[in-house]
Amino acid sequence: MRRLKTGFIGCGRIASAHAHRLASLAEVELAAFSDVRIERAKALSAKYGGRAYADWREMLDREQLDVVFICLPPFAHEDEVIVAAEKGVHIYIEKPIALDMKLAEEMVRAVEKSGVKSQVGYQLRFAAGVEKAKELIEEGVVGEIGLAVGAYWCRFIRRDWWLDKSKSGGQLVEQATHLYDILRWLCGDVERVYAEMGKLFYRDLREMTIEDVSGVVLRFKSGAIGLISSTIGAVPGFWWLKWTIVGRGATLECEEPNSLRVYYSSRKPLRVEEYKEIGRDPMLLAELDLINAIIEDKPTRVPISEGAKTLQLTLAAVKAAEIGRPVALT
Numbered sequence: 054m055r056r057l058k059t060g061f062i063g064c065g066r067i068a069s070a071h072a073h074r075l076a077s078l079a080e081v082e083l084a085a086f087s088d089v090r091i092e093r094a095k096a097l098s099a100k101y102g103g104r105a106y107a108d109w110r111e112m113l114d115r116e117q118l119d120v121v122f123i124c125l126p127p128f129a130h131e132d133e134v135i136v137a138a139e140k141g142v143h144i145y146i147e148k149p150i151a152l153d154m155k156l157a158e159e160m161v162r163a164v165e166k167s168g169v170k171s172q173v174g175y176q177l178r179f180a181a182g183v184e185k186a187k188e189l190i191e192e193g194v195v196g197e198i199g200l201a202v203g204a205y206w207c208r209f210i211r212r213d214w215w216l217d218k219s220k221s222g223g224q225l226v227e228q229a230t231h232l233y234d235i236l237r238w239l240c241g242d243v244e245r246v247y248a249e250m251g252k253l254f255y256r257d258l259r260e261m262t263i264e265d266v267s268g269v270v271l272r273f274k275s276g277a278i279g280l281i282s283s284t285i286g287a288v289p290g291f292w293w294l295k296w297t298i299v300g301r302g303a304t305l306e307c308e309e310p311n312s313l314r315v316y317y318s319s320r321k322p323l324r325v326e327e328y329k330e331i332g333r334d335p336m337l338l339a340e341l342d343l344i345n346a347i348i349e350d351k352p353t354r355v356p357i358s359e360g361a362k363t364l365q366l367t368l369a370a371v372k373a374a375e376i377g378r379p380v381a382l383t
Contacts, residue, residue, distance in 0.1 A: 056082040057344060060116055060142075062109040062133050063124035064088035064097050067147055067174075071122050074337045076101050080344050081120075087112040109133055118142050119347065127152045127227060128220035134160040134357070138167040143347050145340065147174040148230055150360040152222050154368065157361040164357045172343040172353045173360030175234040177294075179338035180310030181330035183235055189303065189315065190239055196302030196319070201236050201271075201279040203296035205229040206287035216261040223263040225250070226367045229283040232294060233370075234355075234363040236271075236279055239298060243366050244274045245381045248374040254286030269370045310335065 057080055061068050064086050075081045086094040087106040094105035106112040113121070113136060121137050123130075123146040130151050137144055144164065150173060151157040164171045177183055189195050205228070214220040221227045225248075237243060250267035265286050271279030287293065298305040306314040312329040339355070346353045365382060373380040 056080060057119040057347060058082050058084040058117060059120045059122065060085035060087065060103075060112055060118045061094075061097065061122045061124060062087050062112070063126075063129070064090075064093040065124060065126075068122065068124035069097065070336065071124065071145075071340065072097055072101055074334070074340055075122075078341070078344065080348065084118060085112050085116045110136065113137060113140055113142065120145065120343070123147065126214055126220065127222055128214060130156060132159075135163040138163040138169050141167060141169060143170045143343065144357070145172045145174070145343055146357065146360065148234075148360060149222060149226055149364050149367070150357060151364060152219075152226070154361070154365055157364050161358050161361050170343060170346045170353055171357040172339060172346075173355045173357055173363075174336075174339065175231060175238075175355045175360070175363065176335040176339040177231050177235055177310050178238055178354055179333075179335040179342065181328065181333050182307045182310050182313035183239070185313045185328045186239055186298065186305050186307065189305065190298075190300075194303055194315075194317075195298065195300035195305060198240055198273075198275060198277045198298055198300045200299040201240050201273075201277060201296065202299075203232045203236055203279070203281045204293055205232045205281070205283040206293040207285055207291065208287050208289040209285045210255065210258075212260075216258065216263060218262040221263060222367070223250075223371060224283055224285050225264065225267050225269070225370055226364075228285075229267075229281070230363060230367050232281060232283070232296065233367055234359075236281070236296060236298075237363055237366060238359075240273050240277055240279065241275050242273070242362065243279070243369075243382055244272045245379045246271050246366065246369045246373050247379040248370040250371070250374040254284070264374075267370075267374065269373075271366075 087109040088094040098105040250264035
């Protein structure tokens with residue numbers, strides 16, 4: 054079996070997490086690493102093999118890669134997706150794929166024109182609870198969905214580019230985007246959005262321009278209503294990503310991504326079932342999904358077009374908060 058020669062653009066923390074998992078896969082050869090801080094590329098190269106580059110363009114020119122993992126902060130995206138696609142290199146890109154829709158749409162066009170496979174790092178679509186919810190919805194068990202409620206709460210602060218809204222997009226766009234992607238995948242696309250957000254918990258950080266609390270109302274195209282709250286000012290040591298979907302036939306409750314509780318409201322007496330998978334690694338499953346898509350020539354679960362749709366939703370929420378009125382999505 055030919056191993057897929059894999060390279061990295063960006064060699065920070067998230068790249069290390071991917072490289073650790075990919076190194077265990079027989080289908081993958083870690084061939085090259087690039088980072089503007091060459092010492093980071095050299096560190097991964099020393100650990101996993103392959104060559105180190107300071108310039109990703111040079112890496113793509115010199116290496117005959119099959120796959121590239123793009124692990125850059127949001128503000129650093131330029132034309133790396135477009136160049137990789139033109140060279141016929143398959144793409145895994147971390148979320149959010151950009152900070153504006155013009156670049157995101159250029160990425161989508163390049164990938165679709167070239168025919169390469171793409172996967173966006175919304176790995177929670179591969180979590181056991183989320184996957185089971187999708188199955189129950191598609192089987193018709195949940196029935197018509199009327200309400201979806203979610204919360205992304207943590208106590209989190211980073212004193213780097215993340216605090217700068219022009220570089221990260223803010224908590225909603227860069228972090229809570231996982232929750233928006235889950236609910237959009239399960240409940241369908243959104244028609245319009247309204248939002249409120251503010252900086253309440255970290256007023257003393259003058260350099261911080263992102264929000265630390267937000268509340269968003271969604272109207273899905275199906276007619277369902279969504280409510281999502283996010284904050285980085287919650288309980289230290291806890292990371293809450295919770296959601297509930299209320300359907301005519303069943304209510305789905307997820308308190309952590311690898312578990313799901315199902316309340317069958319249309320059955321008497323009321324029946325409650327619980328699903329849980331301990332040890333499931335959604336990030337590894339997302340990587341494997343791309344690898345298998347390349348080998349077997351089939352679609353991925355989160356192609357770059359899906360990453361663009363979730364970006365559009367989160368950017369619309371931010372705009373709605375800025376202008377103080379609902380924003381329609383096209």
